[in-house]
Amino acid sequence: MGFKSKLQEELESELNEKKLDLLPSGFQTVGKVIIIKLKSELLEKRKLIADTYLKLLPYIRSVYINRGKIEGEYRTPEQIEYLAGEKDPIVLHKEHGVKYKFDITKIMFSQGNLKERKHLASLVKNQEVIVDMFAGIGYFSLPMAVLSNPSRIFSIEFNPIAFRFLVENVKLNNVDKKVIPLHGDCKVEAPRLASQGIEADRIVMGVFPAPKGYIEEALKLTKKSGTIIHYEGIVDGEHELKLYNEFKNIAENSDIKTNLLDSRFIKSYGPNLYHCVNDIEISKN
Numbered sequence: 001m002g003f004k005s006k007l008q009e010e011l012e013s014e015l016n017e018k019k020l021d022l023l024p025s026g027f028q029t030v031g032k033v034i035i036i037k038l039k040s041e042l043l044e045k046r047k048l049i050a051d052t053y054l055k056l057l058p059y060i061r062s063v064y065i066n067r068g069k070i071e072g073e074y075r076t077p078e079q080i081e082y083l084a085g086e087k088d089p090i091v092l093h094k095e096h097g098v099k100y101k102f103d104i105t106k107i108m109f110s111q112g113n114l115k116e117r118k119h120l121a122s123l124v125k126n127q128e129v130i131v132d133m134f135a136g137i138g139y140f141s142l143p144m145a146v147l148s149n150p151s152r153i154f155s156i157e158f159n160p161i162a163f164r165f166l167v168e169n170v171k172l173n174n175v176d177k178k179v180i181p182l183h184g185d186c187k188v189e190a191p192r193l194a195s196q197g198i199e200a201d202r203i204v205m206g207v208f209p210a211p212k213g214y215i216e217e218a219l220k221l222t223k224k225s226g227t228i229i230h231y232e233g234i235v236d237g238e239h240e241l242k243l244y245n246e247f248k249n250i251a252e253n254s255d256i257k258t259n260l261l262d263s264r265f266i267k268s269y270g271p272n273l274y275h276c277v278n279d280i281e282i283s284k285n
């Protein structure tokens with residue numbers, strides 16, 4: 001029996017048929033907490049529904065509801081509200097052997113990026129120098145450091161709350177010898193690293209809608225023998241090459257050659273909108 005059917009069975013005497021039908025079939029699990037989304041018709045019954053989730057999922061300690069989007073330059077979840085169980089928004093989430101500690105009401109954590117977090121780590125070669133320009137709580141820096149063997153990862157993050165968790169997560173995963181958290185704007189920090197003579201084998205540019213305004217700063221870290229950039233963004237179905245082309249134009253103006261190695265679909269982002277990543281190799285002319 002699927003989870004929705006179990007939920008419907010438990011709530012049969014409390015909700016009418018139409019509302020039973022509108023019950024969600026899924027939820028997001030982060031650590032021992034679940035985050036649910038409910039159709040507006042079910043909101044007045046949210047507490048009852050949350051208590052039913054707790055009853056059906058004995059290993060879950062709390063239920064929160066997501067009533068908003070992820071907004072702003074800090075990529076903060078706007079409305080994650082407590083519903084039932086223990087009222088503690090700090091979770092310890094484990095994925096691919098990596099530990100992420102964060103506050104679910106203040107920090108986003110996308111289930112849709114699960115595969116990409118592991119995939120990026122699998123691309124890292126021995127002793128690479130990596131710059132993670134939009135590091136957050138260590139979404140990519142941590143799996144790259146834990147699952148691969150880079151020499152150093154410079155992880156830049158400007159949101160003070162995310163930065164605090166990044167520092168904590170680096171210690172929690174015992175990668176403090178490899179990951180160097182830098183608190184600041186990557187517009188300033190990336191050129192600062194370049195001025196210290198750092199050349200990157202790999203640069204992660206993972207922020208929405210697309211980090212176009214930061215390409216010039218990333219290019220300053222180009223290594224003579226070549227650098228691979230993971231450039232994320234949102235594209236519509238008809239303009240798959242948009243991300244690569246915008247990157248290429250800016251790179252060519254700085255006399256940097258580009259070569260598209262891979263273009264991956266990460267997740268759907270809306271009607272005909274897709275979160276994609278381009279792996280672009282760059283080298284000096």
Ligand SMILES: C[S@@+](CC[C@H](N)C(=O)[O-])C[C@H]1O[C@@H](n2cnc3c(N)ncnc32)[C@H](O)[C@@H]1O
Pocket residue numbers: 073074075108109110113133134135136137139156157158159162184185186187206207208232
């Ligand atoms: C939320 S992450 C996205 C990670 C990944 N793409 C994902 O979806 O799992 C993006 C992070 O970049 C940070 N950020 C945005 N602009 C920045 C900047 N100019 N300098 C440093 N950090 C920045 C945000 O605060 C946020 O923590």
